[in-house]
Amino acid sequence: MKFRERLARFFYGRYGSDQLNMFILIICTLLLLLAMFLPAVPAYILRGFAILLMGLSIFRMLSKKIEKRRRENAVYTKILYAVKSFFIRQFNRIRYIKKYRYRKCPGCKNHLRLPYKKGEHDVKCPRCGKNFTVKL
Numbered sequence: 001m002k003f004r005e006r007l008a009r010f011f012y013g014r015y016g017s018d019q020l021n022m023f024i025l026i027i028c029t030l031l032l033l034l035a036m037f038l039p040a041v042p043a044y045i046l047r048g049f050a051i052l053l054m055g056l057s058i059f060r061m062l063s064k065k066i067e068k069r070r071r072e073n074a075v076y077t078k079i080l081y082a083v084k085s086f087f088i089r090q091f092n093r094i095r096y097i098k099k100y101r102y103r104k105c106p107g108c109k110n111h112l113r114l115p116y117k118k119g120e121h122d123v124k125c126p127r128c129g130k131n132f133t134v135k136l
């Protein structure tokens, strides 16, 4: 059998790479870079950890349990989305501080952007329909 055929057969039915794997490899690279600036013992520990992560990444890429790997990636992207939205929200809070105020709905915990006018206001959550009062 030709080498290319054998390679194709080896990768057939295996999971391959995804966003979580890219993230693991980025962490891996950062650890290895950081290890260059550290004295012997902490550097060994970081390198050891980086090798473990690399092993994990290779294991995930070659795994045949595709559904399981896909679910891990889904958890990762969900967390990533939550972290991203948190930082975007904080950024917008400051950016639009003169125009808007941000409050959480007491019913569904939805984040609401309210036009900034001093005083007490009756608010209706557009998601769950709960009425509540806010003081701005």
Ligand SMILES: [Zn+2]
Pocket: 105, 106, 107, 108, 109, 110, 125, 126, 127, 128, 129, 130
């Ligand atoms: Zn609500």
